[in-house]
Amino acid sequence: MKPVISVRGLWKNYLDDDGDETAALRGIDLDLMPGEVVALYGKSGSGKTTLLNLLAGLDFPTRGTITVDGNDLAGLGEKGRTLLRRRRLGFVFQFFNLLPTLTAFENIFLSLELSGAADPEAVYRSLDGVGLAGKHGRFPHELSGGEQQRVAIARAIVKAPAIILADEPTGNLDTNTGIEIIRMLADYSRANGALLLMATHSTRTCRFVDRILRIDDGIVHEEATCTEV
Numbered sequence: 001m002k003p004v005i006s007v008r009g010l011w012k013n014y015l016d017d018d019g020d021e022t023a024a025l026r027g028i029d030l031d032l033m034p035g036e037v038v039a040l041y042g043k044s045g046s047g048k049t050t051l052l053n054l055l056a057g058l059d060f061p062t063r064g065t066i067t068v069d070g071n072d073l074a075g076l077g078e079k080g081r082t083l084l085r086r087r088r089l090g091f092v093f094q095f096f097n098l099l100p101t102l103t104a105f106e107n108i109f110l111s112l113e114l115s116g117a118a119d120p121e122a123v124y125r126s127l128d129g130v131g132l133a134g135k136h137g138r139f140p141h142e143l144s145g146g147e148q149q150r151v152a153i154a155r156a157i158v159k160a161p162a163i164i165l166a167d168e169p170t171g172n173l174d175t176n177t178g179i180e181i182i183r184m185l186a187d188y189s190r191a192n193g194a195l196l197l198m199a200t201h202s203t204r205t206c207r208f209v210d211r212i213l214r215i216d217d218g219i220v221h222e223e224a225t226c227t228e229v
Contacts (some may be wrong), residue, residue, distance in 0.1 A: 010064035057081035090156030
C-alpha cells in the first residue's frame with residue numbers, strides 16, 4: 001500500500017520583524033497511509049497548523065517535496081491544487097468556519113457543489129451520519145457548538161475524501177462533546193479508508209488513534225505510547 005501523503009525534506013521559513021529567517025518546519029520526512037488515524041501533538045506555535053496548510057497546498061514550502069493522493073503539489077499549479085482540495089480533501093477547523101447566512105444544508109451543499117457533485121441526497125445522508133437528521137434548515141447561530149462542529153464534519157465527509165485534515169477540531173468544545181467528535185471522525189476514517197490527521201494539543205484524542213506524532217520546534221517525532229505525549 002502506498003502512502004496517501006508523503007513528505008520529504010520539508011522546510012518552511014518565515015521572515016521575522018528584523019528580516020531574518022525563522023524555521024517553522026525543519027526537514028520533515030513523513031509517510032501517512034490510507035485509513036490511518038493519526039494525532040499530531042504540539043504546543044501552540046510548534047508548527048502544527050503550518051504543516052497542515054502545506055499538506056493542503058494552501059501554503060508553499062521553502063524547500064522539500066509533498067505528494068498528496070499521488071500528486072506532487074508543486075507540479076499541480078494553483079488550479080490543480082484547488083481541484084485536489086475540493087475533490088479529495090476534507091477539512092475540519094477549530095472555529096467551524098460555517099457561513100452564518102447559510103443553513104446547515106446549504107453549508108454542506110456548497111462544498112459538494114464546488115467538488116462537482118451536487119447531490120442533495122448526499123447532504124441529507126451526511127447530516128444523518130453525524131446525528132443531525134432534521135436539522136438541515138437551521139442556521140449556525142441556531143446550533144450548539146457541538147452541533148456546528150458536526151455540520152463541519154458532514155461538510156468534510158460529504159464528498160468522500162481520501163484525506164481529512166482536522167486542525168484542533170475539539171478546541172472550542174467541552175470534554176464530552178470533544179470526545180464524541182473525535183470518535184465520529186475516527187470511525188468515519190476507518191470505515192471508509194480515509195486518512196485522518198488531527199493536529200491537537202489535547203491528549204484526550206490519544207486513545208482513538210493508530211499513530212502518535214509530536215512536533216516540537218518544527219521537527220516531527222514518532223511516539224510509541226500515549227504516555228510519551
